[in-house]
Amino acid sequence: MPEEIASLPTADLTLAIEAGDQSAINALAQEVHYADLAQIYQDTEEEKHGLILKSIGPEIASDVIVQLPDSMIEEALDHFSPSELKVLFRELTDDDRVDVLQDVGDEARQRYLGLLGPEDEELTRSLLRYEEDTAGGRMTTQFGRLFASMTVKEAIETLRRDQEITETLSRIFVVDSKGHLIGRVRLRDLAFNSWNTPIREIMKEVGPEQRALATTDQEEAANLLLKYDLIVLPVVDEFDHLLGIITHDDAMEILQEESTEDMEKLAGIAGETVEETYLQASxxxxxxxxxxxxxxxxxxxxxxxxxxxxxxxxxxxxxxxxxxxxxxxxxxxxxxxxxxxxxxxxxxxxxxxxxxxxxxxxxxxxxxxxxxxxxxxxxxxxxxxxxxxxxxxxxxxxxxxxxxxxxxxxxxxxxxxxxxxxxxxxxxxxxxxxxxxxxxxxxxxxxxxxxxxxxxxxxxxxxxxx
The missing domain is CATH 1.10.357.20 (SLC41 divalent cation transporters, integral membrane domain)
Structure with missing residues (x-):
């Protein structure tokens, strides 16, 4: 049994970090899930943080940093050069990028925004307008979007073109010519209909109760996903323009945060919820x-x-x-x-x-x-x-x-x-x-x-x- 435990990638990675072996750290990090890698980072002495991040590089670090507590994010980003930060932010999805930037100081946020490309900067600034604990602050804009006037063939061609930048295709939303949300389709709806079938004929309407305003509290939005058994929740503005979606994994994270906050308040613990683990918090x-x-x-x-x-x-x-x-x-x-x-x-x-x-x-x-x-x-x-x-x-x-x-x-x-x-x-x-x-x-x-x-x-x- 001890031999089996010692052979686990996480155990080997910990040993490589202690030995300061950068090549071994990089190789083993490829085999470890980013959530486990983030936990190892948190459990490691602060003096070793720079070694870990330099060894794994900005591509892998982009997944790891999203998993870190808010208080550790800016410190982690400081270990990278501007050119490396450009790569790191490019690897992040738009919602994760916004989450990261919401957790750093104002001065650092402006500096990091200047490293983004023009399109990414414009999108990120638009998302930063929403409070962190609202549906708009938690949504992603990388989702499948089709126009009601399209045929199935046109829809598939559009999704094939956008698949690399789309976070999920489990639910694809349909908008009219002005961008108003009117319905949704599934991939199997597209697969089992003829190519000349209009999207409008096979879509299902999205009722007003199954969408959230961008200014809606994040807990209320997450509860909508649960109440209506949704995989993703569309987020709209006050004019019903489709802005983004909240995915089920985001909803689980939101509910975990909210339940932790409520438990602490019920126990008479004041202040903002601390994201560090119990042992890490001072x-x-x-x-x-x-x-x-x-x-x-x-x-x-x-x-x-x-x-x-x-x-x-x-x-x-x-x-x-x-x-x-x-x-x-x-x-x-x-x-x-x-x-x-x-x-x-x-x-x-x-x-x-x-x-x-x-x-x-x-x-x-x-x-x-x-x-x-x-x-x-x-x-x-x-x-x-x-x-x-x-x-x-x-x-x-x-x-x-x-x-x-x-x-x-x-x-x-x-x-x-x-x-x-x-x-x-x-x-x-x-x-x-x-x-x-x-x-x-x-x-x-x-x-x-x-x-x-x-x-x-x-x-x-x-x-x-x-």
Missing amino acids: VLTHFKRRFVWLFFLALLAIASGYVMMRFEGTLMKIFLLSLYLPMVVAAGGNTGGQASTMVIRAMSLGELTEGTSIRVIWKEFRLGMILGCTLGCSIAALTIFVLPAFQPELPSGVTFTRFGLTVAIALAAQITTSTVIGALLPLGARAIRLDPAVVAAPAITTVVDVSGMIIYFTIAQAILGL
């Missing part, structure tokens, strides 16, 4: 992204301590209340977190529109009532029938039945309230144009901790006569 980077939320939540937690101080007398009269306090508070945090997660997920999938907020609250209220009453009755049964076996002290006039009823009512109220709060917070965030995922689970937990203590002690005072 301790200072992790510190900056985590400290802000931790500090904010620590301040909020002081409110919990204040509530405890206000109800100190109640606790002193029946100290047994402290046994159930963590359970009541935690149950609220858990159910609130569940509700917020479900609502945020439904929002991200486009299942909730602005007019559905009342239905969401009503649904979560009923669910909270059912969960709270069920859990409350279960805990009450344990309190009434099991707790007496441990012989805890209760003040005179307070029975285990009465005490169990108190806990059950408090628990039901806490779970119901927390479930509604968990749904309300992301809905409220959306209403004021904030990212719902910013309302993170830790924040919800802190909020319902305070409300849970108030509910618990208030109900205890009322029922137990404290």
Whole structure:
């Protein structure tokens, strides 16, 4: 087994890099997938980066650089001469070229644009007009395009001429004489029809819901691909002129980025998503992204301590209340977190529109009532029938039945309230144009901790006569 592992091209490439053997690096890089090569580059000491890039040359490096984290791209490009950069940028597809240029500084971007040919520069500048996280910023203009007035023979001749500069021919789009998107055809549609068949007769219309404006958010565009089971998504301007396409692999990358961002926000991690791996990101980077939320939540937690101080007398009269306090508070945090997660997920999938907020609250209220009453009755049964076996002290006039009823009512109220709060917070965030995922689970937990203590002690005072 060790011999087999050592014979893998990636392992041999790592050894060649350590030995500084440029010819071996170049030869082995031909056998390694560019994604694996990019990972090796990231895992290698920074001092060796120049050696790797010089050894593989600008042609292979063009595929590798696209796979690197944003923060490493400009550093990688600095290892090449202007003539090598011209080759590298020429090898990139238009969407990858734009992605790379969006990740470098303004000064470097202008310098790199000056290395492009006139046509590539004009196209790249037009794509750079769109924000990086929009459909226009993620689209490619290298796709199959036919005119509705063509015949099958003319279409095949056009595609044969453009095949080298076309990223995908799995779906070919049809436009009218003014460039408006009107339909799509497949290669097999062309293959199984006679040469004189008009394209207009065999194309399928592309509905308005199966296209995206260039200014559409990238996540919304990716979800359109998923919703309508598309391989590629056409991108148009406000006049329905076909500008480009988003491919399924781009959509997968977008959804991965968006899900990572949402997960980090739910965990209370601030700032932009870091593309470096966990081990590559510095301790200072992790510190900056985590400290802000931790500090904010620590301040909020002081409110919990204040509530405890206000109800100190109640606790002193029946100290047994402290046994159930963590359970009541935690149950609220858990159910609130569940509700917020479900609502945020439904929002991200486009299942909730602005007019559905009342239905969401009503649904979560009923669910909270059912969960709270069920859990409350279960805990009450344990309190009434099991707790007496441990012989805890209760003040005179307070029975285990009465005490169990108190806990059950408090628990039901806490779970119901927390479930509604968990749904309300992301809905409220959306209403004021904030990212719902910013309302993170830790924040919800802190909020319902305070409300849970108030509910618990208030109900205890009322029922137990404290």
